[in-house]
Amino acid sequence: MSSRNIQVEPMRRLAVEDQAVEIVERKGVGHPDSICDGVAEHVSEALAREYLDRVGTVLHYNTDETQLIAGSTAPAFGGGEVTTPIRLLIVGRATREYDGTTIPTETIALKAAREYLGTQIPELDFGSDIVVDVELGEGSGDLREVFGESGRQIPMANDTSFGVGHAPLTETERIVRSTERRLNTEYASDHPEVGTDIKVMGKREGDRIDVTVAAAMIDAHLEDMAAYRTSVREMREYVHELARELTDRSVTVHVNTADDYEEGAIYLTTTGTSAEQGDDGSVGRGNRANGLITPNRSMSMEATSGKNPVNHIGKIYNLLSTEIADRVVTEVDGIREIRIRLLSQIGQPIDHPHVADGAVVTESDVSLDEIEADITAIIDEELANITALTERVIAGELATF
């Protein structure tokens, strides 16, 4: 048995799926906060890869303070225009000099941001609809040294912090997540009028689920109000269909409920994101590491996106606890819900958290004793293998928001 401080205990509350009221939210990839998360994380991956290429080790950096300042537009059926550009400022720290090698951190960041935006938010014309700048300082002396050691060693935690993960997702959570994901991929490929800024709110009271979608519609692909109304109706039907695949509960779908057709007050945009019209954004203000905002569940305030995946313990533990929870419910039967919490101690190896704590709601016919050892073993194994997670983050294999 390992030397790790792993505790598994019963949850002593109802599984979220069984609670009376549940609230879930997801901000889509084009939401101003998500744009910041996405750019920050993409920049982070690019920096990590360049550091590995150039000096063989990931140097200190964090790019998690990216800030978006909204622009303004004049939307119009058939195609409006951007009247004031959106500004995106990538803020953070990154080591520029190592052993005689200069790493062009700001250039790397700008290229990564341009690439990300070009792929994910292609409606924004880079350099005119959105201006991206970067200000990467250098960290304090202490921080710069952290990674001076050989990459083989287990890094030390940079802070006293914690991460938390849950599994499985509830029906409402899966509906909310799928709604945004599928609208922004499958559905959008046939419906170019759907912007990337899709915000989905799920509320369940008992067995009634309300799904509320706020979707920024793109003016160039809508010729008039009738087309807009048709598009909203089709989206509602699509989401309803989608939800019914995921639940037997009763589902009601609302799309752009704040619209007032009489007044002509509708959610029409030129670029498909509310960033064009006064909605600012920043990293870490939106979705948690599992892609959702879940007030029924324990959450960490840590911004996961943009953080260094080598020793930033808040990032690593949030991602790892989610991975562990997923793996436990996949491999161990009889679990209705599990929550994994990992608490670090500053300066200690990250594979030895201060405490790794699993709280479990078992199925009614299962006792925790029967499965505790299996759960503990998985937690232990995942912690032993913690640096693999860093590699997957650098490779861009893990979503952070």
Added chain:
Amino acid sequence: MSSRNIQVEPMRRLAVEDQAVEIVERKGVGHPDSICDGVAEHVSEALAREYLDRVGTVLHYNTDETQLIAGSTAPAFGGGEVTTPIRLLIVGRATREYDGTTIPTETIALKAAREYLGTQIPELDFGSDIVVDVELGEGSGDLREVFGESGRQIPMANDTSFGVGHAPLTETERIVRSTERRLNTEYASDHPEVGTDIKVMGKREGDRIDVTVAAAMIDAHLEDMAAYRTSVREMREYVHELARELTDRSVTVHVNTADDYEEGAIYLTTTGTSAEQGDDGSVGRGNRANGLITPNRSMSMEATSGKNPVNHIGKIYNLLSTEIADRVVTEVDGIREIRIRLLSQIGQPIDHPHVADGAVVTESDVSLDEIEADITAIIDEELANITALTERVIAGELATF
């Protein structure tokens, strides 16, 4: 009885005070995230007051995207210096024109920021240690109209969002909050070497409470390493004393545990905040509306600081739910813990939430039936009186972080 949708139900879990593991955190007033929260909220109050003075109603604004870009310093016993200034950028939206009156929003914001920093973080020489700039755009047309109506009416919710509050605080929570508050006031007045950036982490396992304090020490008031060590030791004793007033559990206090005296690697600063050395900050990334980060409790992701207190429902409901929870435990006996959640519906009057939901852990000898009516009545009354909360926020009477 009111027409409000108020639900009170049992919590079906252990009170946080009775759970096996509890984690609590508070970022002190000089933490980079808190500096942003504080400035954003102070700017918000100033704008609201000026709007009332000049046009008789609070116009649309939000200043909750304030961003801090860290500087650098060369700390030295006896007094170091700032080598690169901290930048603070106040970002948001605020209406500049109303009925022929121009409101100098940016000037108001700058003055409010200067005033706040001068009072709260006086070690920062305004304009050279910290450069404050502001970029307040104007919101979209729709948003600008929201407050065009008479101030008498109940505003409509600007979003589908929710707020959550808890009461009473646990012992660990009270210790964490008091530690930061008293170090930054009572203790600091006798110990000028204590900076404003005090981060407190509390961890309770069963009946053992660990309090970990990371306090930025100010070099000008410490002549050498011996003085530093003495100051750390005294702080530890002070916090220990303080904690014992608040609990009978066993308490261990750690102060600046990452220090390495041999290496001379200590938490010495010139300005008393880690913002001077590479730690960036932004609004809404730190403490929740009740001043704490509490992963054991349901939390909202909403940034409370800097939001318009008239119709920004995330702000209002977070503050109000906390107020309600506090009042319930003060006035109603037999409650071990209560959580209040308020869920809004966009476009509906804010005094009629979609659902107001109280979840209660009663004392073992009390049944919820006995007290449910009292709880419901308080919730109803507070909702009816919701605009009073807006006034208190504008008057600066409510803490938001």
Added chain:
Amino acid sequence: MSSRNIQVEPMRRLAVEDQAVEIVERKGVGHPDSICDGVAEHVSEALAREYLDRVGTVLHYNTDETQLIAGSTAPAFGGGEVTTPIRLLIVGRATREYDGTTIPTETIALKAAREYLGTQIPELDFGSDIVVDVELGEGSGDLREVFGESGRQIPMANDTSFGVGHAPLTETERIVRSTERRLNTEYASDHPEVGTDIKVMGKREGDRIDVTVAAAMIDAHLEDMAAYRTSVREMREYVHELARELTDRSVTVHVNTADDYEEGAIYLTTTGTSAEQGDDGSVGRGNRANGLITPNRSMSMEATSGKNPVNHIGKIYNLLSTEIADRVVTEVDGIREIRIRLLSQIGQPIDHPHVADGAVVTESDVSLDEIEADITAIIDEELANITALTERVIAGELATF
């Protein structure tokens, strides 16, 4: 005869061509000051055209405060890289609203800058080697009204200012100008190693002309020091040849004289402009409207580039006086040198300057009396036709630096 106050008089000094010492300078298109001039002027043209398209008249704007903040690079034979991007900030004023029409001034400016840089300084990767942002405020109320009148009328001078032009160019001036122009076009097309930042200084003492060229060489097209030296030598020969086409005086050419081959201190760059390595720039600090800096001649301090060509009198009079001087020496025989000065009076029609003043050095066998009427007639005609100049500026037909 017209009512204009036109005075023609003898110059009472030697023609510059006959003076003992002459100094002339030209900053090439890739010099940081010229980059600012070029972007500012291209933005100006784009704004003027958009105003005409959208509202039928050119509204108030000036974009002549564009500022370049240098980056840093790590040049290396075979190809280096940009380590800190260059920043270009387009600053100025431009009217955004007119009669219910919104003109997206900042978007127009960004697109024009991107286009200009892509064409003229293609080595700079837009958005990563150079970050372009824009801050166009709105002018004061008075200024905004200036163009409220019909476009047919002659605009009123916006200031008390003057312009000055000279003709013909001296041999040294022609050599300096041709050197930069031909190196940056004809020669560069065969020599990709020659950057756009070519600064040429000409000095004539009596009949000896020294041409000093400082040319930023591009590392990607030079494999080693030998290649660099060869390229410098070839350039020197090319310039020498070119100069001999333009003069019979003795010519010495120096290229990159500050190089120290022993020390490896050479003018090697990654992007072909010194903006990459610490040389900032701004509008109006470099070449005058005739493309040269000519301390032997009367010069105006006015920044010509970026100014509104409708009523900015400094711009108009500098360009027009140069045009007049050119036309006079083309059409009137017997002139060794002419200087035209146009002095405006604020608030008066721009075709009626306070004084239009021609100072002439005639050929030794010609008296001013013989040609004065011809000169006066040309000045008068050009002033009568002044609005044609505005149109040519908007069409991009006139160089401003």
Added chain:
Amino acid sequence: MSSRNIQVEPMRRLAVEDQAVEIVERKGVGHPDSICDGVAEHVSEALAREYLDRVGTVLHYNTDETQLIAGSTAPAFGGGEVTTPIRLLIVGRATREYDGTTIPTETIALKAAREYLGTQIPELDFGSDIVVDVELGEGSGDLREVFGESGRQIPMANDTSFGVGHAPLTETERIVRSTERRLNTEYASDHPEVGTDIKVMGKREGDRIDVTVAAAMIDAHLEDMAAYRTSVREMREYVHELARELTDRSVTVHVNTADDYEEGAIYLTTTGTSAEQGDDGSVGRGNRANGLITPNRSMSMEATSGKNPVNHIGKIYNLLSTEIADRVVTEVDGIREIRIRLLSQIGQPIDHPHVADGAVVTESDVSLDEIEADITAIIDEELANITALTERVIAGELATF
């Protein structure tokens, strides 16, 4: 006799005082361009002094790219307000590290700017009426080494450049300069309604001198239009009186001629500078080193303010040539006008210019032969003593604009 290449020759033109038309301009200390000049030069002096204090030698820096972005105000008799702050961005290069010592260049710059503005433009409330930020990069490697040598040696010229100076000033020049200087000191002390942004244009045709003053009036000190008109009238009388002390020619004075009392269009400001209302500014766009813009005279385009006074040859030679010209006309009789030009050669000692060239208009009864030796001796002596000029610049004893 020295080894310097000094040439003295006749001018072969009329002295400016004797030419038919003369134009002269001066932008007052509160003009946006002058604000930039003043801040840049004050920052330069502060940096030089700090370098000397900390490392014993002046390291490489240039702060001559300072840029002002205008704000907006709502002026009103009795006192208006700033509605958008003015932004001042100090841009340049300055060495931050030398031999293990960190020099806090940005902090030094910010403090110097604050001090200068507080003294010279006290109407601007620092941090709310005007926001000052700084961006000082580091120069390229070569430049950084320039001053690595002992301070005793004569520095080498950093560029091929030239400076030019003239003496004596003409009557018109003296009137223009005195008008601004005395309005901004003696007169303003009794007339608080006079702002610092006073632009003076002098035009002489034969023996008629027109002095045109555009003075920004401060609203807080003017209760109504009558007071404004009285103030304008008094200023006109004061300037007329002043001019008559300096000339026997006929003088006409115009003050704020663009005012239209009927329309209420007057030059009323809140802060006394047009920077408050849309007029941007930058270094080197206004007055030349002698405080004037003099199209009748040879001028250098070099920005003198903000440049390093140790090896920036453009700055040194402009200041020195003016000093030499002044000294020559003071000490040598019989000179009606002298122009001194100093042309550098990059990489050569600055006390040995490529050519030092004096052009002289003698009094009618004096031949150049009689005084040439005296002139040459003064030029030679001043060049030999060139480093004394650097010290005077650092001490703030020489005006640069």
